[in-house]
Amino acid sequence: MIEVVSASRCVTCDVCIAVCPTNVFDRGAGGVPVIARQNDCQTCFMCEAHCPADALFVAPLTHPAPPDSPLRDEDHVTDTGLLGSYRKELGWGRGRKSGARTAVGPELGRARITPAPAQGE
């Protein structure tokens, strides 16, 4: 779920308010969005991808992160390079090359089926 809105990075462009498919944000005082309906967040990472200022961080959990979780800590997600990492991989943002250009996965053969453990194991 969405966990971090960085007030220092936010340029108050309202993009996240517009693009969130489940309408999680409201415009807060001074224009910085607030996470108004976190329970409606579907953990789709779209707000993060569209934020031009890398001001949003979506924890990959489908429930709110516990209060002491590093995934709620702006300094932690900044220092570890997680903040803005999805946008970087998509190649979105000035001077970047679209990630779609290199999006070729491995050939997919028949899916593997877990074999029974060998006799005697």
Place this chain on the structure above:
Amino acid sequence: MTTTALDLTADVVIVGGGPAGTWAALTAAAAGADVLLLDKGYCGTSGPTASGGTGVWYVQPGPAAREKAMASREALGGHLQDRRWMARVLDQTYENMNRLEAEARYPFPVVDGVAHKRGLQGPEYMRRMRSWIKRAGVRVLDHSPVTELLVDPAGTVAGVRGHRRQHDTGYRVRASAAVLATGGCAFLSKALGCDVATGDGALYAAEAGAAMSGMEFSNSYAIAPAFTSVTKTAYYGFATFFHGDGTPLAGAGSQGGRSVIAQELLRTGTVLCQIDHATPEQQALMRSGQPNFFLTFDRLGINPFTDKFPVTLLLEGTVRGTGGIQIVDDDCATTVPGLYAAGDAATRELICGGFTGGGSHNSAWAMSSGTWAGGGAARFAAALGSSAVKRRLTGAGGVAVRPTGSRPFDGDPWAEAQDVLRRQVHPYDKNYLRHGDRLRPALSELDELWQRLRAGASADPAGTPRLRQAAAMVAHARWMYTSALARTESRGMARRQEFPGLDPAQHRRLTVGGLDELWVRPESLLAPRPELAVAS
């Protein structure tokens, strides 16, 4: 009812702005129609394609390649597909993907000098579709869930009504034709991008008189790391699955062994996974192929190639299942005049049979059926001409907008619907590993809830979209289980534990419909096929 603050008109109104809706809008606009597209969320980010991305059924023309593509899933689908429709979809998809490159400048990867068009990265694809339809003159209203269809006295669809949630105002659109492209129904499981897919379009279509087809093929469950949303499943083909104690879970696999995972989750609650059969080169390709697959792992500090991590199965219902609104002609018209259906909102049996359309077919279907529905709706609107503006409009909505009883719903209808769906639809032993002894009581509880919702549920204008979603999910579940009970065999993904084999006498599609009273009817028997097989 809502006081209508905003009164709009259009030749063609498109409900839903995922791939199906945007292709429909583009085609209708190109045919000269004045097009209005309404999305519950935001056209460009909403729906599983935008957040997930899709492999695409893009096959070079040429008889050998096409024959191979059409034959590939026929047995898995229980031979319920239609070769003519498969060929049409392959042709249309080929054309649309080439247009994406030429006209929308989609940045396809280039491999050995040739553009590689077997996949689309979701955020890039859908942001381009949005700007493309805007360039084509389509008007787009976001955060504007449609809540019901409007019909004229003859029962022809003549518009829609809805609510603009960021403005808290109602709206009404008078239109000559409508396309439902609202996606499938994943029951708010939080599977990637799927919480907007609550089956709204199917409910609205049924209220106007349309039927569903293939609803027994609605039990798609996808693998995700436990407590997360990313249900991208392709790379689990390189994985080994384990019991909670780390010993191998024999027979488990992402294809052909998912039910083993479900059984173990039911039994012990824990299945571990490690993507341990990918070479370093394959691992690197996975990262560039699907960067969103790694969001969960990177953020949780898991190395999926060397660590054993817990997984779960999330319900994707008719998103990666194949059931949906029945279509009756090559334009994807429904049985209701003026109403067209496309993408996951429509049945995908014609090309998928009873097997999942995930991985390639669904995306091809969304762009092809969208193209056809948009064209059909534009022609319908043109034929109707100016007489459309004189029609008297009536709301077709029933449940949660026009209660039939005299007393309000006793309790919180939204919370109760969530509770019943959690207990009777999500569990693996109800909807996935199906048995009549468990389906029948589940269906009765859903029926009972429906009757109470129908009689008493209602909400203020701002709360109406949500309550209509709840009702749509309950309706969806009832059609699913009614069809599942009617198919007393195992075909495609619709398997019954007490009927494990295929029954040649049931080699036909099932149509289901109704709201207060449900009915189910077999279509005529299809021609016999060799080597029938059951999907896992």
